[in-house]
Amino acid sequence: MIKTRFAPSPTGFLHVGGARTALFNWLFARHHGGQFVLRIEDTDQVRSTAESAAGILEDMLWLGLNWDEGPQVGGKKNGYFQSMRLAIYEEYLQQLLKEDRAYEAYESPQELAAMRKACEAAKRPFRYRRNMPGRSKAGAGPAVLRFEMPHEDITFQDEILGPITVKADEHDDIVIRKSDGFPTYHFAVVVDDHLMGITHVLRAQEHLMNTPKHLGLYKALGWTPPHHAHMPLVFNMDGTKMSKRDKTRAARQGLAAYASRQKDPDYRLLAERAAVPVEVIAAFVGKKNEDTQLAQKLAAAIGVELPEIDVQDFRRSGYMADALLNFIALVGWSPGEDREILTRDQLLQLFSLGGIGKTNGRFDRKKLAWMNGEYIRAASPDVLLQALNGFLAVSDYPLAGANEELKRDLLEMYKERTGTFGEMAHNAVFFFEEPQYDAKAVTKHVITPEAQSFLSQSLALLEPVHDWTLAGLESAMERVLSLGEKRGAAAQALRVALSGGPVSPPLLQTIVALGRDRTLSRIKANIRPT
Ligand code: GLU
Numbered sequence: 001m002i003k004t005r006f007a008p009s010p011t012g013f014l015h016v017g018g019a020r021t022a023l024f025n026w027l028f029a030r031h032h033g034g035q036f037v038l039r040i041e042d043t044d045q046v047r048s049t050a051e052s053a054a055g056i057l058e059d060m061l062w063l064g065l066n067w068d069e070g071p072q073v074g075g076k077k078n079g080y081f082q083s084m085r086l087a088i089y090e091e092y093l094q095q096l097l098k099e100d101r102a103y104e105a106y107e108s109p110q111e112l113a114a115m116r117k118a119c120e121a122a123k124r125p126f127r128y129r130r131n132m133p134g135r136s137k138a139g140a141g142p143a144v145l146r147f148e149m150p151h152e153d154i155t156f157q158d159e160i161l162g163p164i165t166v167k168a169d170e171h172d173d174i175v176i177r178k179s180d181g182f183p184t185y186h187f188a189v190v191v192d193d194h195l196m197g198i199t200h201v202l203r204a205q206e207h208l209m210n211t212p213k214h215l216g217l218y219k220a221l222g223w224t225p226p227h228h229a230h231m232p233l234v235f236n237m238d239g240t241k242m243s244k245r246d247k248t249r250a251a252r253q254g255l256a257a258y259a260s261r262q263k264d265p266d267y268r269l270l271a272e273r274a275a276v277p278v279e280v281i282a283a284f285v286g287k288k289n290e291d292t293q294l295a296q297k298l299a300a301a302i303g304v305e306l307p308e309i310d311v312q313d314f315r316r317s318g319y320m321a322d323a324l325l326n327f328i329a330l331v332g333w334s335p336g337e338d339r340e341i342l343t344r345d346q347l348l349q350l351f352s353l354g355g356i357g358k359t360n361g362r363f364d365r366k367k368l369a370w371m372n373g374e375y376i377r378a379a380s381p382d383v384l385l386q387a388l389n390g391f392l393a394v395s396d397y398p399l400a401g402a403n404e405e406l407k408r409d410l411l412e413m414y415k416e417r418t419g420t421f422g423e424m425a426h427n428a429v430f431f432f433e434e435p436q437y438d439a440k441a442v443t444k445h446v447i448t449p450e451a452q453s454f455l456s457q458s459l460a461l462l463e464p465v466h467d468w469t470l471a472g473l474e475s476a477m478e479r480v481l482s483l484g485e486k487r488g489a490a491a492q493a494l495r496v497a498l499s500g501g502p503v504s505p506p507l508l509q510t511i512v513a514l515g516r517d518r519t520l521s522r523i524k525a526n527i528r529p530t
Pocket of ligand 1: 007008009041185189202203207
């Protein structure tokens with residue numbers, strides 16, 4: 001039986017690249033009627049956090065990527081967190097020690113850096129080997145355990161890239177147990193993939209050169225290795241790798257523009273407004289750190305939107321899980337035809353490793369927004385309402401306060417013209433709060449003598465209506481639209497008066513949803529005394 005796994009390190013949120021790795025593993029296992037394992041690789045004690053692990057699980061479930069074994073499912077409690085499996089790793093570490101395939105090494109990080117530097121100066125690559133001259137003697141520092149890589153070429157058949165060979169003289173004796181007693185990623189991944197019965201390891205190409213190391217370990221432990229397939233990375237449209245640095249970069253660009261526009265070169269005003277110490281802003285601008293949460297905070301303070309990178313960013317922007325899943329599936333994989341909208345079932349049916357390309361996939365945000373709009377338009381009212389509520393629970397829009405009936409009406413009104421729930425919720429703020437009037441639109445459509453007369457006449461036509469429903473308002477609205485020489489001219493005055501701008505859903509539906517009081521009071525407020 002085919003068994004795959006997704007093995008994230010809980011050092012941050014689930015990135016779309018990680019989500020794609022999870023998706024391909026899930027699709028491959030499910031396509032073949034196999035099983036999918038979720039394992040949390042938290043052996044880095046400093047960088048791993050429980051919140052990050054919880055966030056990854058939540059995002060996986062939001063995407064509908066369920067696992068057969070892993071946290072909360074199957075097997076032993078905690079058996080899928082590597083930090084809870086130390087005794088298991090120790091057993092195999094001892095085996096390698098006993099067989100003299102592993103040995104203690106004592107160099108400090110500084111010593112290793114110096115050794116690396118010396119090799120660079122001599123234009124030689126640095127390879128740590130057991131038999132190299134100048135190794136530190138026992139007791140010089142806290143010991144790590146290294147694995148003596150076999151002194152032979154290692155070749156394997158990558159299921160996507162074809163044969164890959166690493167020559168004997170390119171191997172390094174990798175650390176397998178750190179000085180804190182924890183196994184390294186390399187060691188834990190091999191032990192777990194073996195013990196969990198993983199048949200296929202599908203992971204990003206950045207791990208390609210780790211695989212020969214892992215194969216060395218499989219051999220030493222006497223185990224048959226799984227199949228390996230390395231997937232192309234996810235790139236932005238401009239050819240840069242999609243990473244969380246895109247956020248800090250965008251924030252810095254926004255800050256530079258803000259500083260000159262607002263004449264706040266030292267960010268003193270911003271520091272006060274955003275309640276962030278000025279030195280912290282200076283350090284961030286000076287690239288002293290890549291703190292994405294700080295980037296987010298500063299960007300919000302200057303009204304700059306940062307690109308979505310993590311699954312939860314897309315969730316907060318109002319993408320539907322199925323649309324994001326469909327889109328991610330096509331980054332680096334193709335079903336072989338020009339088909340783009342593919343349901344989960346179709347993806348499951350069509351998925352194969354053969355459809356994964358060798359070159360980097362491009363993340364086309366415009367296409368994602370288009371695709372999401374298609375999903376919104378195709379969804380049933382119930383599915384749409386449920387997805388909207390999911391979005392409102394993780395975002396902050398006044399639409400969250402609307403009753404279900406109004407949400408349904410607004411979805412109906414906006415679904416033809418929206419790419420994301422975020423866009424819709426933003427455009428629909430005027431239903432709940434006083435509109436932000438667009439000065440240009442007001443000059444053009446509200447304060448002209450003609451528009452003022454339309455507004456007064458509209459008020460006179462609408463005020464007597466008490467049955468504030470589509471049917472009850474239909475004839476009065478028909479008369480409003482017929483005011484003036486050009487049909488619709490009065491509608492534009494009304495639209496700006498009610499919504500603040502020249503674009504809104506159809507007027508009749510808009511005023512029904514707004515309600516009688518708000519509609520009439522906003523018209524009144526826009527009629528200027530002569
Ligand atoms: N924990 C590793 C990572 O998050 C997993 C790599 C692998 O799939 O082997 O990159």
